[in-house]
Amino acid sequence: MRGIYFGWYVVAASILIYALLLGSTFVAFGLYVVPVSEEFGLSRADINTGLIVLNLGNALLAPIIGRLLDRMSARRLMMTCAVLTGVSLAIISQSQSLALDSGLLALLVPAGVLGGGTISVSVLLARWFTVYRGRAMALAALGMSLGGILGAPIIGMLIESGGWRSAVLVSGLTSSVIVFALAFFMRDHPGPQDVEVRGPQTQGATEQPAVADKPADANEPMPAGAPPGALTFLRMPLFWMLAAGIGLGSGISQGLTVSLVPIGLDAGLSTMQAASLVSVTGVTGLVSMLALATWGDRPNRTVLLSLVILSITVSCGLLLVAKSFVALLVTAGIVGLSLAVLAPVYIALIADRFGLSAFGTVRGLFVPIMSLFGAVSVRFIGEIFDRTGGYHLGLWTYLALAVFAALVVLLTLPRKTAA
Template sequence: MEQAKAAGGIFQGWWIVAAGFVCTALLIGSTTYSFGLFVAPLSTEFGLSRANANIGFMALLLGFAVWAPLVGRLLDRRPARQVIVGGGMLFAAGFVLMGLSHSPTTMALLVLGPVSIGTLAAGALAANTIAARWFLRQRGRALGVLAVATSAGGFLMPPLVAFLMQGLGWRPALMVQGLFVGLVIAALGWLLMRDRPSDLGLTPDGQPLPQAGQGPAAGGEIWTLGKLLRTRNFWLLSCGAGILLGADQALLSSLIPYGTDAGLTLPQASLLVSTLTFSAILGKLAIGALADRHDKRLLFCAVAACNFAFLVILLLSPGYTTLLIACSIIGLAIGGTYPLWTTLAADCFGTASFGSVLGGMNLLMVPFSIVAVRYIGEVFDRSGSYDIALMTFMGTAVLSTVLILALRLPPRS
């Protein structure tokens, strides 16, 4: 059996992961993490309130939920290179048109349409779908590496975008950013992305293909959205992972105001988020590797328990040093939620329709994040404290473990 090695002895699948990493980092860094840089200019130019300026971010999340099933299906049916190059071009077109637009409504529609579709078609959804086909025994490690891409994008892109805005103004910065990201993605997609190792005469992980009967992870059956919606594991995994990821998103968005309300300086509160994010990066890599050797359901329970512990610490309103230590240690586990979700999805449904599976799950999971972020803000506005929201998220952490433990996984090979 031919070994799946590229030139220099590096398995071709890791080049796929590298390309997916860069694409995801550029796209998520340019959208989710850089959006806040444009709130003030938009508010000033169009006379928008900050709440109305944030509609653009809501349009992005809504677009992710609406288009994910369709893009996922496209990734299962069309060559990966075509989808990723097309996604990069859509993203670039959306950013250029936003830079030319003088209507906030038109800009929101561009975010909802080409920007959201392009981010899905060439970003994390595409990268995870393709990488899952290239790895079997090392799938957890590969998807763990890809999970770090979002954090890397958040670290790298906002300073670069801010530099462009200072030198060019926000409209030219949008257009330059879109064209640069679109061209890089198109080049990487065309040169490096391939659908499956068999397309190059290679095998997953550089090892012989598994024998028949070792479970759906080796390929699996074809899944449509209708069939997924009638499947127990689909609802359990979507809701179990969705409510935990939603609570994490709400905590990240509120940790700085939580800290300043507790008497911390803005740099101190910002350091909490930076520490938690850096710790989560290490956690994504570590738990992704552990997922290749241990029961992912039990690992998920450990992650949820750490979320629970962190919420308890926040409720106790400890001092700055305690909070910093908690962020540095517990963040290691919190970062594991995303790679555990994607590897569990591959275990449950195989990789033959992995794009459709992840896309369908996004349809259910993104609303949890939208609701959680809105909920924690509403709780504070009405009570002057985050305590009720923190206690609610403790309950959802317990619920998520119950749902994940109820998953029925195929036998391990």
């Protein structure tokens, strides 16, 4: 009788790592805007520049971290980056220099978050799961939501009780220590004794190794020189088709998310009603993650991703006509579903399509592309409102682009060869 497959321990650790690293950095950023601006006498726009710097650093360093994960032990990189996260946040908590803070936000903090969790975790999950890769990715992604649901209130209480510097120090060091400990017990690859068991939903339970290309030592990286380089993938039409479709879908979802509250206010909702639209996106995001964890490995992932992107057209159509609170709540729910499901499905898909030997490289290449689409989309929808006084032109554009993106992804379906 076999024990619990070690990959599920990786999933459990991944949920906590996502929640800690994202909760103490990206999610918590808004909580520091007011106290930091008051201490340094800065405008809100100046403070928000810090988040832009953090996102830029994240986009620029992701390909480097991804490549490192294909060439060295993910476990060792995670431990190193966990320490990096704690040290950089500790320095920020004591710093009086905005230039130093900006440098840390541009380099050390994103390197720590990427290497300590966001890319490393997805690489490990892809290595440990073949049969239930979609389920594993979806369950781990719950940590992204939990970072906001649980982490934000805790950091808020820390700010109220001891100030923002104390909150940064405590949250940074706590996250660093816990992530380091979890990474210490990680294993880079399944060993010969690790067998992923197919569940009872199929006739006759079967077993298969998690991956076919396991090294002898589960804590050692793949052999040097084995992973293909970034240029190999950048020359592939498949890479650019998936990047375009996924990037457009993600960017449109981000643009809709930041526009929900303004559209609600323009429709006559109160501030609290408009704010509740954001809460609904979080709730439906969690529910959709759980549904994906249950059924996400059954449908073809390319078709599933195409349908998720196509669902964005429903949100766009509803926002063009919805005026009531209930209609906008339904719209917010669909936006939350598409935004939450998109990430774990596309991560599992690129592992399927590009393989595991260079998954870190491919995963890292997708991050700056997604960041670029998101930045352009958010800017675009804002410019449309400023120039036309409404969102209709932007929503029609989003609707057309979502259909295009879904078709592009669908066109990447592998062709069946004649027997």
